Every structure is written in C-alpha cells, then in structure tokens.
Amino acid sequence: MAANKIDDEQLLAGLLSVFQTHGYGAASLSLIAEATGLQRASLYHRFPGGKEQMAEAVLEQADRQFDECVLAPLRSDARPGLRVRRMAEQLAAHYDGGRCSCLLETLSMAGGPPSVRAHVKRTFGLWLKAMAAVAREAGASPAVARKRAEDAIMQVQGGLVFARAARDRKPFERVLSGLPALLTGAR
Amino acid sequence: MAANKIDDEQLLAGLLSVFQTHGYGAASLSLIAEATGLQRASLYHRFPGGKEQMAEAVLEQADRQFDECVLAPLRSDARPGLRVRRMAEQLAAHYDGGRCSCLLETLSMAGGPPSVRAHVKRTFGLWLKAMAAVAREAGASPAVARKRAEDAIMQVQGGLVFARAARDRKPFERVLSGLPALLTGAR
DNA sequence: GTCTATAGCTTGATAGAC
DNA sequence: GTCTATCAAGCTATAGAC
Numbered sequence: 501m502a503a504n505k506i507d508d509e510q511l512l513a514g515l516l517s518v519f520q521t522h523g524y525g526a527a528s529l530s531l532i533a534e535a536t537g538l539q540r541a542s543l544y545h546r547f548p549g550g551k552e553q554m555a556e557a558v559l560e561q562a563d564r565q566f567d568e569c570v571l572a573p574l575r576s577d578a579r580p581g582l583r584v585r586r587m588a589e590q591l592a593a594h595y596d597g598g599r600c601s602c603l604l605e606t607l608s609m610a611g612g613p614p615s616v617r618a619h620v621k622r623t624f625g626l627w628l629k630a631m632a633a634v635a636r637e638a639g640a641s642p643a644v645a646r647k648r649a650e651d652a653i654m655q656v657q658g659g660l661v662f663a664r665a666a667r668d669r670k671p672f673e674r675v676l677s678g679l680p681a682l683l684t685g686a687r
Numbered sequence: 688m689a690a691n692k693i694d695d696e697q698l699l700a701g702l703l704s705v706f707q708t709h710g711y712g713a714a715s716l717s718l719i720a721e722a723t724g725l726q727r728a729s730l731y732h733r734f735p736g737g738k739e740q741m742a743e744a745v746l747e748q749a750d751r752q753f754d755e756c757v758l759a760p761l762r763s764d765a766r767p768g769l770r771v772r773r774m775a776e777q778l779a780a781h782y783d784g785g786r787c788s789c790l791l792e793t794l795s796m797a798g799g800p801p802s803v804r805a806h807v808k809r810t811f812g813l814w815l816k817a818m819a820a821v822a823r824e825a826g827a828s829p830a831v832a833r834k835r836a837e838d839a840i841m842q843v844q845g846g847l848v849f850a851r852a853a854r855d856r857k858p859f860e861r862v863l864s865g866l867p868a869l870l871t872g873a874r
Numbered sequence: 875g876t877c878t879a880t881a882g883c884t885t886g887a888t889a890g891a892c
Numbered sequence: 893g894t895c896t897a898t899c900a901a902g903c904t905a906t907a908g909a910c
Contacts, residue, residue, distance in 0.1 A: 521797040526712025608852035610708040624853040658845025665795035666811040671837040
C-alpha cells in the first residue's frame with residue numbers, strides 16, 4: 501500500500517475549503533486541485549465518482565467533525581445552559597468566528613446533484629434534533645423545543661450570511677452568546 | 688430607436704432568477720440566455736461589460752424594487768408595529784414565501800467581482816438603516832435599534848437558508864410574523 | 875437589436891507513462 | 893498513487909451579417 505502523497509485529512513480539508521467558499525457549481529476541479537495539492541487526474545483516482553463524490557465525501561467528513569466537536573458537548577451531563585454554551589464555543593471555532601461560510605448553506609444552492617442536496621437536508625435534521633433534545637431537557641415541550649432549535653439554526657445561519665455579506669462578524673458573535681438563553685428559555 | 692425584443696423588465700427578471708438561484712460564479716451565460724430569451728451575443732449588446740455588468744444591473748434593479756416595495760411601508764405614518772407588519776407581508780411576496788433565495792446572499796459568495804460584493808454590503812447597510820429607524824421610533828435607543836435591525840436581517844436570511852437547505856418554509860414564515868414584535872420590542 | 879459563427883480558454887473527465 | 897497529455901464540451905467574449 502503505497503503511501504498517499506496527500507493524506508485524507510489534507511485532502512478533505514482542501515475539498516472543504518473550496519466547497520464551503522464557492523458552493524458546488526462554482527467549485528472547479530482546478531480550484532480543488534490547487535487547494536488540495538493534487539492534480540485533477542489524481543483527484544479522479546481518489547474519487548472515481550468525480551465532483552459529486554468529492555462533495556459527498558466532504559459532507560460525510562463534516563458530519564463526523566460536527567458531531568464530534570459541536571454536538572458532543574450537548575450530550576454531556578452538565579446542566580443544559582452550560583452544554584449549549586460549550587456548543588456555541590465549538591461553533592465559533594468551527595466557523596472561525598464567522599469568517600467561514602457554512603458548507604450546508606453553500607451546498608444547498610441550486611446546481612448541485614440531488615444526492616448532495618438530500619444529504620444537506622438530512623444533516624440539518626440531525627442538528628435540529630440534537631438541539632431540540634437539550635431544549636426538552638431544559639423543560640420545553642416537544643413543540644417549543646423544536647421551535648427553539650429552528651430559531652437557533654436560523655440565527656446561526658443568518659449570522660454567517662450577515663458576516664459574509666455585510667462584512668461584520670459582531671452580530672454572529674452576539675447570536676452565539678445568546679444561544680444558551682434561546683435554547684433553554686432563560687430570560 | 689428600434690424596440691427591444693425583450694424589454695428591460697423581462698431581461699432583469701431573467702437575470703435576477705439566475706443570479707438568485709446560482710450565485711455569481713455558477714451563473715453561466717447559457718443559463719442567463721435561456722432565462723432571458725436572448726442569445727449570448729445579444730446580452731453583450733445590452734451589457735457590454737459582460738457578466739459583471741449584468742450582476743450590477745440586477746443589484747440596482749433589486750435595490751429599487753426593494754426600496755419601493757419592501758422598505759416603503761416602513762416610511763408610512765402608521766404606528767411602527769403596523770409598518771413592520773406590512774414590510775413582512777412584502778418580504779413574504781418578495782421571497783415567494785421562502786421559495787426564493789436572497790440575491791444578496793448568493794451574490795455575496797466568493798468568486799464574484801469586488802464591485803458586486805461591495806454593492807451587496809452597501810445594500811445590506813440600507814436595509815439595516817431603514818429597520819433601525821423604525822425601531823428608534825418605537826422607542827429604542829440607537830444601539831438597541833441597530834441590534835434589533837441586525838437581528839431582523841439575520842432571522843430573515845437564516846429563515847431563507849433554512850427553507851432552502853431543510854426544505855421547510857414554516858420557520859421562515861414564523862420569523863416574518865415575529866418581526867413586528869422583534870423590531871418594536873413588544874413582548 | 876438580434877442573430878449566427880467563431881475565437882480562445884477552461885471545464886469535467888479519461889488514458890497511459892512512471 | 894501521481895503525473896502529463898488529451899478529449900469533447902462548456903465557458904466568456906467578439907466579429908460581422910441582417
């Protein structure tokens with residue numbers, strides 16, 4: 501088993517940065533080759549399914565990373581407010597304080613293959629469920645918990661769009677610090 | 688002055704739909720030609736500056752439309768809560784209940800020319816200012832008014848991203864109906 | 875003002891040397 | 893496993909007929 505010149509971690513990091521910033525349609529193999537350090541033909545050796553498979557791989561990696569880093573704190577045995585605060589800290593790191601766009605946002609744009617859009621929808625559902633579970637533990641009814649989780653996702657996504665479009669990351673940071681109160685229903 | 692086969696309104700509507708759904712980088716001239724009913728070469732006659740000028744034109748049109756339809760209700764002499772409710776109704780129509788992405792969101796992605804990204808930032812500023820003015824009239828301090836306006840924009844943008852990515856428009860509708868209370872500070 | 879035709883480049887993807 | 897070379901198709905943009 502000949503060693504890969506570029507290991508999977510580097511490869512997926514390059515793929516992530518390109519899909520995250522350009523979306524599916526505008527992510528060209530030239531951009532990906534540049535970001536990963538591999539030639540286009542080498543990318544097809546690692547991903548025979550082409551660009552679609554590359555996007556799938558980066559979504560799977562993002563799922564794992566998101567679960568291990570961002571959602572993991574939600575499953576601790578601390579009190580709900582503290583758990584959410586830790587998730588917010590992980591979110592801040594994950595999105596580099598608002599400097600990065602969300603992969604789910606950019607890959608949900610028109611032009612991508614149905615499999616990719618379906619994956620994005622599914623991942624959104626997992627995130628929603630994890631946050632609603634904490635809201636429930638904080639005392640909310642199922643309906644209210646879901647509503648709070650939806651609000652949390654919308655505020656995070658909106659904060660990221662605002663940061664990118666208005667080039668002002670402060671509101672995003674404010675959203676993150678407000679998440680514990682939002683999800684637990686604290687005043 | 689020979690009559691245009693496609694009038695400016697149709698032309699800009701086609702441009703809008705393409706840039707809105709695909710962003711700048713993935714908006715190809717073929718897609719634009721198909722959406723507008725003009726051949727690629729004819730598009731260059733109307734927009735000698737090419738794709739960049741097309742994006743600028745659609746942003747200018749969007750600014751006008753946004754000001755005339757969405758922001759106009761904010762300048763009426765009704766009480767603040769009612770003004771915001773009318774804006775929310777216009778927003779619902781503008782984004783077709785969450786079926787459309789926001790042009791400002793898609794054009795703020797990487798890959799577009801600096802002039803386009805600068806225009807997007809400026810338009811965000813106008814929107815922010817208009818909503819902050821209503822919040823002030825409802826009794827908020829300048830700082831609080833700005834914060835409320837930022838929250839409103841983030842929730843709307845987040846709601847649109849959620850609708851597209853999770854394919855669920857309900858939370859976006861809920862955001863719109865909550866805007867009057869959010870901006871006026873009502874409980 | 876719109877069209878057909880075309881230039882020159884880039885795209886996604888493949889073949890084959892090493 | 894990665895590379896260079898290549899393909900057909902797509903791209904942005906231009907030239908010139910009508």
